[in-house]
Amino acid sequence: MRHPPRSGLLVVGAAVALVGTAIAPVVTASGATPACTVDYSVTSQWDTGFQGAVKITNNMAALSGWSLTFDFAGGQKVSQGWNAKWSQSATTVTAVNESWNGSLGSGASVSAGFLASWSGSNAVPTTFKLNGTTCNVDTEPSPTPTDPPPTTGTAPKLHVSGNKIVDADGTPRRLLGVNRSGGEFMCVQGYGIFDGPVDDASVKAIADWKANTVRIPLNEECWLGLSNIKPEYAGANYISAVKDLVAKVEAHGMTPLVELHWNYGQYTGNSAGCSDVHATCQKPMPDAQYSPAFWSSVASTFKDDQAVAFDLFNEPYPDRATSTTAQAWACWKDGGTCPGIGYEVAGMQDLVDAVRGTGARNLILAGGLAYSNDLSQWLTYKPSDATGNLAAAFHTYNFNTCASESCWNSTLAPVAAQVPLVAGEIGENTCSHGFIDTAMKWFDDRGLSYLGWTWNTWDCSSGPSLISSYDGTPTSYGVGLRDHLRALNG
Numbered sequence: 001m002r003h004p005p006r007s008g009l010l011v012v013g014a015a016v017a018l019v020g021t022a023i024a025p026v027v028t029a030s031g032a033t034p035a036c037t038v039d040y041s042v043t044s045q046w047d048t049g050f051q052g053a054v055k056i057t058n059n060m061a062a063l064s065g066w067s068l069t070f071d072f073a074g075g076q077k078v079s080q081g082w083n084a085k086w087s088q089s090a091t092t093v094t095a096v097n098e099s100w101n102g103s104l105g106s107g108a109s110v111s112a113g114f115l116a117s118w119s120g121s122n123a124v125p126t127t128f129k130l131n132g133t134t135c136n137v138d139t140e141p142s143p144t145p146t147d148p149p150p151t152t153g154t155a156p157k158l159h160v161s162g163n164k165i166v167d168a169d170g171t172p173r174r175l176l177g178v179n180r181s182g183g184e185f186m187c188v189q190g191y192g193i194f195d196g197p198v199d200d201a202s203v204k205a206i207a208d209w210k211a212n213t214v215r216i217p218l219n220e221e222c223w224l225g226l227s228n229i230k231p232e233y234a235g236a237n238y239i240s241a242v243k244d245l246v247a248k249v250e251a252h253g254m255t256p257l258v259e260l261h262w263n264y265g266q267y268t269g270n271s272a273g274c275s276d277v278h279a280t281c282q283k284p285m286p287d288a289q290y291s292p293a294f295w296s297s298v299a300s301t302f303k304d305d306q307a308v309a310f311d312l313f314n315e316p317y318p319d320r321a322t323s324t325t326a327q328a329w330a331c332w333k334d335g336g337t338c339p340g341i342g343y344e345v346a347g348m349q350d351l352v353d354a355v356r357g358t359g360a361r362n363l364i365l366a367g368g369l370a371y372s373n374d375l376s377q378w379l380t381y382k383p384s385d386a387t388g389n390l391a392a393a394f395h396t397y398n399f400n401t402c403a404s405e406s407c408w409n410s411t412l413a414p415v416a417a418q419v420p421l422v423a424g425e426i427g428e429n430t431c432s433h434g435f436i437d438t439a440m441k442w443f444d445d446r447g448l449s450y451l452g453w454t455w456n457t458w459d460c461s462s463g464p465s466l467i468s469s470y471d472g473t474p475t476s477y478g479v480g481l482r483d484h485l486r487a488l489n490g
Contacts, residue, residue, distance in 0.1 A: 001397075056110050074119075084101075178481070185262065217259055218261060257365070260294060363389050373403075397435075429461070
């Protein structure tokens with residue numbers, strides 16, 4: 001949904017448990033200002049890898065270029081990174097500034113992050129050097145996420161079989177449920193991590209509607225912990241909160257569908273949602289700078305849990321920027337330098353490759369053009385996936401171009417005949433449910449999946465909001481979805 005950034009919202013954020021990472025400081029003379037300081041943290045860790053972050057503060061004379069070096073001592077190996085050019089020789093890691101962040105004034109800071117593998121131990125480096133000068137290591141504890149609560153529910157492991165999504169036993173599983181918006185905008189606006197509560201009671205309220213899937217929109221800058229986000233809502237804190245919500249969803253037997261909603265990259269062309277380079281609105285396509293790293297990290301985090309599904313990108317609209325449909329679909333699949341888009345694009349193939357490169361076999365969804373409302377050439381440009389676990393995503397609202405049964409018959413039915421099709425967002429801006437009633441019947445008749453937008457207590461006259469309270473009290477629009485799900489699954 002192309003919802004506007006929402007500010008001034010009441011925040012009842014998820015409780016996030018933090019554990020301090022012991023960091024050995026490099027000692028300087030008492031009272032002396034260190035030449036530089038490095039804050040090193042492990043943002044997320046899994047069985048064979050981790051996500052790390054460094055924040056460098058320069059207290060020397062202003063620098064026009066910088067290089068940070070440190071040594072690993074636990075079998076770690078950097079695989080990729082962002083906000084710096086990362087390399088490793090033996091145990092020595094080097095991060096060199098990018099062309100756009102080389103200037104580092106006296107007292108200024110810069111942050112960068114990386115993904116790495118580890119074996120044996122994941123010991124914290126003890127010595128960091130900025131342009132050859134030894135830095136202090138910040139003795140403030142760096143937060144790392146705790147393990148999520150144990151999963152006690154029956155959320156099934158999912159994979160594709162023909163044009164169906166099935167569980168481990170081969171039983172078809174339709175994804176039917178709701179979107180839980182908030183994780184895409186609250187953090188970047190500085191208000192929290194989620195909009196409203198995400199405690200067990202609020203998740204149970206979703207399950208009580210007989211939903212079996214919850215789509216969870218995310219923000220790549222918040223997940224990666226980029227420096228423009230408040231630390232309490234970014235990096236380790238954000239990842240921990242997302243993992244905790246995913247675990248709660250699974251504990252109630254529902255499928256968590258995590259998706260990239262807002263991303264980095266400046267776009268000011270046709271239908272631009274904002275002029276900001278940061279992830280504060282819907283952009284036409286994922287960015288090559290951060291989106292592959294985002295998906296590498298997300299996939300690594302959840303690759304051992306095939307009950308979690310991945311939706312690669314909320315609502316692509318390169319068709320609004322390019323002059324031809326062929327250019328738009330080529331941009332959608334392969335990315336690169338796309339006409340009308342001022343940043344380097346990561347195509348759907350890039351993101352599939354980023355996920356599969358981690359060894360993750362989770363179900364992947366990819367939405368088409370026109371804000372995921374156009375699947376007319378999805379089969380022609382379908383990304384390659386060696387696992388075969390790829391489905392098409394579709395969004396439909398009463399105000400979309402493809403919002404009629406005739407359009408669904410001509411453009412969706414051929415896709416659904418070959419691959420699973422999931423309507424990741426359905427809704428209407430009428431505060432009623434006549435349109436979604438028609439849509440749900442069309443999808444029901446074909447055994448397809450759909451998720452209502454959105455499980456948030458907004459005014460349904462300004463956007464499709466399913467509830468007026470997080471105890472599950474429906475709006476007049478939400479009544480239609482609630483009663484339908486209960487009739488199907490009650």
